[in-house]
Amino acid sequence: MEEEKTHKHKVAYLDPARIHQTEHSFKLTEKVKEHLKAAKTKKQKDEIKKESHKKERHNVSAYIAKVMLKRVEKKYIMAPYGFDNHWIAILIMPKLERAVVPDSADYDQKQYMEFIGILQNVYRLSVMKGGPHPPDRKEIMNIRYQFYMPTIPKTNCRLDKGDIDGICADLARFIQREICHVAGKYFDHGGVLALDEHENLSNLTKEN
Template sequence: MQSWTSDEVPKEYEYGKPFLPFNLMCELPWPMRLMHEWYLTASELGLGMITVHVSEDAFKDGPNANFAFTFKDLHAFFKMDKMDINLVGTWCLEHYILFLVYPTDQTIVVLDPADYGKDAYMEFLCLLNLAHGRYKKRGGYVKNPSREKLYIRGRWPCYKQPSLTNLCGYYVCEMLRVNGRYKTEFTDLLSIPYSGSQFDQKTLINLCVDLCRFIRRDICNHLGEFYDPHSELATDPKFKNLREWEREHDVD
């Protein structure tokens, strides 16, 4: 998808122009084609961006604010380019390393798609050890009271991002999908065999399908959980068909 050449569409993003030539678009899954059709209709009507409403109970640590992403962001992942889209940026600005802390087991599991060594995040591990020491002093239960430091399970088998690529956002999305539910025991975590630890084209396409479906159903849809009732999409009468798009097109 990244090597196509065509006079039908510009190579770089231009507002209102198709993301891909028609023949390539026809090869994509239906949810992606439907998202592209929504974008073309929205750009014809003059919609500038999509805003996302974050509910007040989404995070515990402070007030939540709406955020926006542009059609240029959509263009990026349709071409499998760097996913700078704010939907991913809220979870991870660039590379992610996930630390799963199990205080009673005195264990930290490190999920790192770039496979760095411990030295790369040693300062953070020191902070976790200090926090766990305070947890024990306050009466927190541990299975082995004689152990002084947390046991680090590094290089846990997970999807590993190939070097010299800029697809970290896709790896974040897949990590959240695979390990989205809280696990009380680190032994319950799914492990990815190293032989299949990098995304193939089908996996990347499936991630884009899920994200397109989420944007349409939950953000742009007037009944969606993350629909912003104060946005341009919601308040301008000319966008009525866009916000009620799912009534006629919800077949995926």
């Protein structure tokens, strides 16, 4: 039934964890540290960092391209993108050669321009491989920024400290009882918490 619902809609979704800003940022891994240590000049070190960063961007690009080519029947692809403690939902329309960035906070687009560059590159490669695109076969996606998003008046969504504490308590209780506890509805029996070393967490009294 859930599978039928998934295929019924015209939208495909990118995994936010796979496209988050941290996924395509430079990472100082142990391997990179070794290469930097062996480098003799600043130019060599800069080149190592550049190549490492390029590899991270490529990994994200490869994932997005895979989704776009696998879901060619979808009219829209939603990309929930997180950066600098903020989230935006980028709506990609490959068949129309467009993408829309709804952002009620109106963040400066320079703060997520690297990801936009990744999307442009992926779209260009998708067109080259026969992915969905307009008949005139342009290879540059039109990105629309500052798309109007209605905001909720602050007076309608104001929470006092008691409300916030209550929400946090309910959320913590749900995580403890239903996700972390072995008898919880959403406990992952094949995950990290199922390991013996985490038994003190997974077998914590559920009523606590």
